[in-house]
Amino acid sequence: MNHTSPAATPPAVTLSPVVAAPTAVAAALHPGDTVLVTGAAGGIGRVVVPALADAGYRVVATDRAPFDAPAADAVLVGDSRDPAFVGSALRAGGGPGASAVDGVVHLAAIASPGQVPDDQTFTQNVQGTFCVLDGAGRAGVRVAVAASSFSAYGYPWAGRHLSPAYVPIDEAQDPVAVDAYALSKLAGEQVGAYTTRRYGMPATLLRLPFVGTGDRLREAVDRTHRDPAASRQELWTWLDTRDAAGVVRAVLGSGVTGYHVVNVAAPDTTSDVPTAELLARYHPASRVTRPLEAFASVIDTTAVRELFGFDPVHSWRTGDALDPSVTALAEGARLTRRPRYVPAPGGPARPGEFQPVRSRQSEQRC
Secondary structure, three states: OOOOOOOOOOOOOOOOOOOOOOOOOOOOOOOOOEEEEEOOOOOOHHHHHHHHHHOOOEEEEEEOOOOOOOOOOEEEEOOOOOHHHHHHHOOOOOOOOOOOOOEEEEOOOOOOOOOOOHHHHHHHHHHHHHHHHHHHHHHOOOEEEEEOOHHHHOOOOOOOOOOOOEEOEOOOOOOOOOOHHHHHHHHHHHHHHHHHHHHOOOEEEEEOOOEEOOHHHHHHHHHHHHOHHHHOOOOOOOEEHHHHHHHHHHHHOOOOOOEEEEEOOOOEOOOOOOHHHHHHHHOOOOEEOOOOOOOEOOEOOHHHHHHHOOOOOOOOOOOOOOOOHHHHHHOOOOOOOOOEOOOOOOOOOOOOOOOOEOOOOOOOOO
16 A cells, blocks of 8 residues: 655745836926935935925934934835835835825935844845835836945955955955845845846945035044045045935936946045055055056046036045034035824824834844
């Protein structure tokens, strides 16, 4: 007698619905359009929100914990890894039948390694990027911008001395990531590519270096001046926070379609030592593909200039980027517009008093 047990029935798998081939979309945003900004309470987000409001956009600002955003039209509190929260945020806090926002700026992330264990750095960053960009594509959002990082090349957080194969570093240079943060940013870039292929949504990932203004930038510049070796793995790169907001505006209003990864950086370094001397001293094996005069940056920003017409305008060498007062001004400290009131679930509506919406997972960092 054959006592062989019948094969177990495999568990049912729920598949995503088939998505029709993407069609071309009108990517350029205009004043009056609505933009969702995740990570709005972060160092970059606090400047992006008022910059977009000043440009005439309606802004929906989100972060994981309660925060003030006087320039925003609506403020929502929740976790970018929560699809239900993201779905609501993509409809500006409205119900399932509400219209989607026009654009998305995804800034929420674990901003550097070491804040949480490596597995959480990777999974939280990638999951948040997937939930936001995939949700945006499904909702019919017209254009998305997300923060990647210069760290995606693998140098700043390597924990060892690595040198680029060549400088200036352009987007074609192969990454050499050996840390979880860099790997999470590379994976996030692939999420962007996926959403463009699947939904046709234009997606641009910005490889940003150290970003700062005022005292934060001054500390970085002073550290480099005391010891250039302290910034050797960052390759002395930087960007003013207002210019980070500027490139976001440039992408949203450009009308450029497709998927793009672009370097964004100031045209110079944080050092008072000429770039050629820095490279000879700290990265002698790196091949120099074109002359780097004076204090020129080692990052090639040709792509962001040619695609989006963007060039940074703020400089620490003139003192413009080091003035402590510019931080408060950039974050909209003088703006008096209050966010649109969004009642919390089950809470009483009190016109004129802002009450942020919370999700069940709002205490976790996105």
